[in-house]
Amino acid sequence: TLSAVGLAIQAGIIAAFSEQNALGGVAGHHLHLWTLDDAGDPSLAASNTLQLAQRGSLGFIGYYGAETASAAASIAYSMTTPLIGPVSGNGTGNILSNPYVVNLRARYSDEMNALLNFATSTLGATRISVFYTDDSFGIEGLRLANTALGAINVNLLSYGICSGSCASVYASLAAIASNARAVLPQVLIVWTDRPTVAATVIAAAQAQWSTTSAPVYFLCPSSVGDAFSSVLFPLAASDTMVYVSQVVPPVNFSSHPLVARFQKAMQSWSSSAPVSALSFEGYVSARLAITVLQRNQSGSIRNPKAFLSALYTGSSFALDSLMAGPFVQDCNLGLRQVWVAHCTPTGLTNIPTATFEFGSSCSSLASQSLRKPIIFGHIIPASSSEIASLHSLGVDAAFTELNAASGQSFTFHSVPLMYNPSSPLSTFLQKTKAFDVSAVISSLTDPDMVVAASSVATFTVSIRGPATPAARSAGAGSVVFIGATPRDEVFAMMRFIKTTLSLSRVAVIYEISNRSAALLSAVSLAAREYSTLVMLTAGYVGSPAPVSLAVNASATADALLISSTHSTDVLAFIMGAKTVQPAKPIFVFLSEIEPWTVVASLSFGVSGVYFSQFLPSISSTTSKLSLDSKTAIQQLSFYYTPTFSGMEGYLAAKFAAQLVGGTESSADSGALQKALYCSSVLNVEGVQLGPYLDPTCQAESSSCACTLGARTLYLFEGVNLNGVLGPSLSSEPSDIFTFSSCEAQPSVADVTLAVVPASVVVGLPFGLLFTSPSALLTPLDLYAV
Secondary structure, three states: OOOHHHHHHHHHHHHHHHHHHOOOOEOOEOOOOOOOOOOOOHHHHHHHHHHHHHOOOOOEEOOEOHHHHHHHHHHHHHOOOOEEOOEOOOOOHHHHOOOOEEOOOOOHHHHHHHHHHHHHHHOOOOOEEEEEEOOHHHHHHHHHHHHHHHHOOOOOOEEEEEOOOOOOHHHHHHHHHHHOOOOOOOEEEEEOOHHHHHHHHHHHHHOOOOOOOOOOEEEEOHHHOOOHHHHHOOOOOOOOOEEEEEOOOOOOOOOOHHHHHHHHHHHHHOOOOOOOHHHHHHHHHHHHHHHHHHHOOOOOOOOHHHHHHHHOOOOOEEEOOEEEOOOEOOEOOOOOEEEEEEEEOOEEEEEEEEEEEOHHHHHHHHHHOOOEEEEEEEEEEOOOOHHHHHHHHHHHHHHHHHHHOOOOOEEEEEEEEEEOOOOOHHHHHHHHHHOOOOEEEEOOOOHHHHHHHOOOOOOEEEOOOOOOHHHHOHHHHOEEEOOOOHHHHHHHHHHHHHHHOOOOEEEEEEEOOOOHHHHHHHHHHHHHHOOOEEEEEEEEEOOOOOHHHHHHHHHHOOEEEEEOOOHHHHHHHHHHHHHHOOOOOEEEOOOOOOHHHHHOOOOOOOOOEEEEEOOOOOOOOOOHHHHHHHHHHHHHOOOOOOOHHHHHHHHHHHHHHHHHHOOOOOOOHHHHHHHHOOOOOEEEOOEEEOOOEOOOOOOOOOOOOEOEOOOEEEEEEEEOOOOOOOOEEOOOOOEEEEOOOOOOOOOOOOOOOOOOOHHHOOOOOEEEEEEOOOEEEEEEEEOOO
16 A cells, blocks of 8 residues: 555665665666555455566565455465565464465564563563454454463453544543452553554543552554654653554664664665654565575576575574574564564664564464465455355354364465456456455355356355345356255245244235345245235335334234345334234344344344244354354454354355365365265254255256255244343244255145236235335235235
């Protein structure tokens, strides 16, 4: 990115190249830097990296941020070209375990260990609290602190959460003191952005936290930047005890040989060049690249493979007095030190006794050694999607867990592939090829998008079941589904209504979309199968939902079925119907929603709301999938609340990985299909899927093709009957619906839907089209069962 951050890194790289070129370059070759702006966008970072590779770049350097660096790392692997010194500290697996990534800086886990080592050994602190932002960065900081403190048998005293804009830091600090039972911490780890760190220090000073006899120290990660002093000290006193971890020596540490060389190189290149930790990190990355090139004795200086051969020799590289490496098969980390600097009005000042070595930490990466990556693309809709985000969390958690397991000859990675139906499909195809994915996991639920994306000539595992027959038959066997179909959901609901609840009149409210025809056809079939009377099938368009529709429907029928792609609409229908008919049951289709989002918003006293799902309950205390997925995801997201979508993503990744394990070589579409089709039922995390069958299978007739996995549907009740515990989802299903064939089949032949004039309909189902908020239009369809 060519923001101030990106320009600072670029300045350090150019200064190092200019310095070397003034000495004659490397083996007579001058060094040049091609720069493209990725604007912090991972997709653009990937396409830029591919473009640079096609230009003939020897390597890639200067990437900032975990997501952009991870996207570039996938291209680096596919193009067998090194990615040098990505500026990211979050320890992303695609960066740590990729043999084509040359890491320079320490990880945030190393910074946290160094800060806590400094807190306990140098400052002598035993009371340590954490103040963090309520986002992925902050939550990860809390997790790292808990882990590091647990390793040295120190309990976290308390913590405070900064939400939103962090405007009220005072309240958060008060919470820290309150949680600590009014005993103030000796050290406060502040894992937030730079302005919030400054506001926290000022607020603590105004609250008189720190005294001469009992000072409170503030410790921060390198992400606040070495320019933090210029932000803090116009506001704070000069004796504020703030310390910042650094992944390179502090730039004010002029007696350090490499720092002195950096300062001279920056001055020689441009007297106005930004001298900062980021420009120094760019300079050190460039110096490492130059040193490796100088050691290259095995081939052309322009050959990326020769560069890597010179790198992975098992020896270290001397950058003046700073040592990088050794780079070996199981470790691609360069600098093995973290510096803790004191924040003063003149900048970050080095502390001679606060340099922490972690040379042995690479041993913790042995389980993520430089094995062959199996790259799965994760197709998500370009528009924001709650379930796609939760799927991504589950997929990442499963692959992280698998990569930590021992004895594997490969590692798994997932890269996001945004699908936008308004963009040319060729663009999406190029992106898939650029990432060198072996297969894709899809979070698409819109049937038309599923059909369009299926033209990608790559084996695809679609998490949720196909909503239409066209989506089900998409991809001619190259697209397989884990979930069940809306038809299965209808049959499960109708059977429960008739046989368990002994009710016979139902109403269906649905959002009009490209799945409506398939849904209504299934309603007609299931109504005939279970001898139920469909009193109303009412469609609506737009949002917010016409709540009066649910009120009227619940007055007409014994039970209400709701299908919508918006959780807010589903909730509005439920609360509208329950307000006037609290005892009548409501059934919600899986569709494109996350069930827990609806359940968590149910008002006190509400019960009798059922959700269809092809997986065990997220509240189950016996389901292996429920327990394992929760544990794995909470390792990535400390405050993760179990969701069906997160569990679905976790299962999909485990399913894909199990197929890879069944191939004889690295994953490709043909090998994965061969491992899947004509096989017995797959047991993944205690969930039985399949059998998946194609027309060549001999187990049944030639018409036995089946791309669906789930053969079981559960109905779970969501309730809010406890004012203390709040909304919950039943841990055991209210009903279990199983079907041995590929899809739930009626015992009678399909009926022909008859269109009947509205004036003669008495007690027969009829369809009405509604628009938001409640305008009644002419009858749309009439269905006789």
